[in-house]
Amino acid sequence: MNRRPAQARREQERTRQARTRHAWRAGWVIAILCAGGWPARAEGDREYGAYLASQCVTCHQATGQSAGGVPAIIGWAPDQFAAVMMAYRHKERDNEVMRTVAAALSDEEIAALAAYFGDLKAAGGP
Numbered sequence: 526m527n528r529r530p531a532q533a534r535r536e537q538e539r540t541r542q543a544r545t546r547h548a549w550r551a552g553w554v555i556a557i558l559c560a561g562g563w564p565a566r567a568e569g570d571r572e573y574g575a576y577l578a579s580q581c582v583t584c585h586q587a588t589g590q591s592a593g594g595v596p597a598i599i600g601w602a603p604d605q606f607a608a609v610m611m612a613y614r615h616k617e618r619d620n621e622v623m624r625t626v627a628a629a630l631s632d633e634e635i636a637a638l639a640a641y642f643g644d645l646k647a648a649g650g651p
């Protein structure tokens with residue numbers, strides 16, 4: 526009667542495999558989310574954003590003033606900011622300058638810029 530231990534072992538093995546499969550599946554979901562499936566949710570690196578912003582503030586005022594037809598872009602919710610940048614990148618928004626700017630940025634860079642500009646407060650404002 527050593528069928529029982531063998532069967533128990535098989536059962537145990539099956540449970541272990543199921544757990545491993547489950548862990549793999551969860552891992553994939555996270556990997557896909559991180560790889561850009563949901564970039565707007567990614568927490569951007571604000572310091573990197575400050576560095577990248579030097580190319581934006583030649584047109585967009587860091588003080589939040591709109592100047593010469595260039596809108597203010599500070600204080601936005603980061604996911605909203607990222608969504609707008611994606612819209613330029615995918616040519617859903619119509620502006621040649623911003624399409625070019627957005628096309629040159631990675632998801633990580635957009636998230637960083639969103640975090641940086643989102644945290645800026647209008648000069649003299651609340």
Ligand code: HEC
Nearest residue numbers: 580581583584585594595596598609619620622623626638
């Ligand atoms: C050469 C000037 C210029 C540069 C450089 C520039 N932008 Fe813009 N940006 C504009 C103009 C002009 C618009 C308005 C376009 C439109 O009407 O859709 C705009 C629009 C935007 C908007 C949408 C604003 C709104 O109210 O809808 C965002 C967000 C934005 N820019 C972010 C950036 C970021 C981030 C950078 C740097 C990586 C950048 N821009 C660099 C000129 C510029």
